[in-house]
Amino acid sequence: MEYQKKIRHSAAYIHEKLGKIQAGAVAFVTGTGLGPLTSAIEEPVAIPYEDIPHFPVSSVKSHAGRLISGTIEGVPVLALDGRFHLYEGFTPQEATHNIRVLGELGIRTLILTNAVGALNPSFEVGCPMLIEDHINLTGLTPLRGENVDAWGDRFPDMCAVYDPALRRMAVEKALEQGIRLERGVFMQVVGPNMETPAETRMYRIMGADAIGMSTCMEAIAAHHMGIRILGLSCLTNKNLPDCMEEAPLERVIAQAEKSSSAMVRLLRAILKEIPKTAE
Numbered sequence: 001m002e003y004q005k006k007i008r009h010s011a012a013y014i015h016e017k018l019g020k021i022q023a024g025a026v027a028f029v030t031g032t033g034l035g036p037l038t039s040a041i042e043e044p045v046a047i048p049y050e051d052i053p054h055f056p057v058s059s060v061k062s063h064a065g066r067l068i069s070g071t072i073e074g075v076p077v078l079a080l081d082g083r084f085h086l087y088e089g090f091t092p093q094e095a096t097h098n099i100r101v102l103g104e105l106g107i108r109t110l111i112l113t114n115a116v117g118a119l120n121p122s123f124e125v126g127c128p129m130l131i132e133d134h135i136n137l138t139g140l141t142p143l144r145g146e147n148v149d150a151w152g153d154r155f156p157d158m159c160a161v162y163d164p165a166l167r168r169m170a171v172e173k174a175l176e177q178g179i180r181l182e183r184g185v186f187m188q189v190v191g192p193n194m195e196t197p198a199e200t201r202m203y204r205i206m207g208a209d210a211i212g213m214s215t216c217m218e219a220i221a222a223h224h225m226g227i228r229i230l231g232l233s234c235l236t237n238k239n240l241p242d243c244m245e246e247a248p249l250e251r252v253i254a255q256a257e258k259s260s261s262a263m264v265r266l267l268r269a270i271l272k273e274i275p276k277t278a279e
Contacts, residue, residue: 021105026274029110032200038068065081107227110222111270115238119203129184130231166228166229186208186212
């Protein structure tokens with residue numbers, strides 16, 4: 001299968017540049033404005049996306065576009081500093097190329113971060129939100145087409161996409177750190193346009209607490225490969241349909257960067273405990 005060959009070619013190049021990925025390494029993906037999360041990585045070694053064979057390159061200016069290897073709190077990590085969106089014109093398979101490569105590299109735990117708009121009126125802007133479940137409203141899936149049996153089942157079960165043990169641990173660490181952690185359902189839409197007031201009401205009625213333009217494709221691909229997933233969102237603005245405010249990208253990025261310190265603290269605390277959740 002040509003797609004599988006491309007994934008393996010990308011993984012082989014990364015192996016060549018970084019050597020064997022350490023057992024127990026944790027990967028994470030940074031969302032819009034959350035690039036500062038990578039500043040926590042010690043002894044970083046970076047590979048630009050454009051250097052990796054077949055790897056897509058993001059056109060969004062707030063996504064640096066590099067793979068970073070190093071450690072955080074003594075835990076080996078691989079950071080995908082920037083992601084790929086459907087609204088950029090990528091197919092679901094292209095948007096999850098990076099996730100498939102992580103699976104080929106042997107990554108078994110993945111932290112997905114993103115910058116999102118809050119739909120739940122009780123949520124506080126600037127706080128992280130733990131993704132407990134998601135709604136994929138794109139009408140698309142990275143699993144469409146021929147299945148690669150070596151990666152996962154043709155019809156994967158989706159009753160627990162976001163690992164329960166990792167979610168419990170994230171709640172505990174947020175309490176210990178004194179970080180307000182919202183918990184809710186994330187919804188992905190295609191974008192790049194923001195939501196209308198009417199759409200906001202509909203999404204809320206459908207059960208979404210926060211909304212964004214990424215993550216579900218990645219979560220589906222990772223779950224298909226048996227990778228444990230923890231999802232953390234940064235709430236950059238609040239969508240109140242009766243008094244909607246404009247949310248330009250610049251404001252979203254600024255709020256995400258402002259809130260990244262809490263995300264870094266929480267991420268550090270989580271990474272210290274992640275090895276225990278695999279026991």
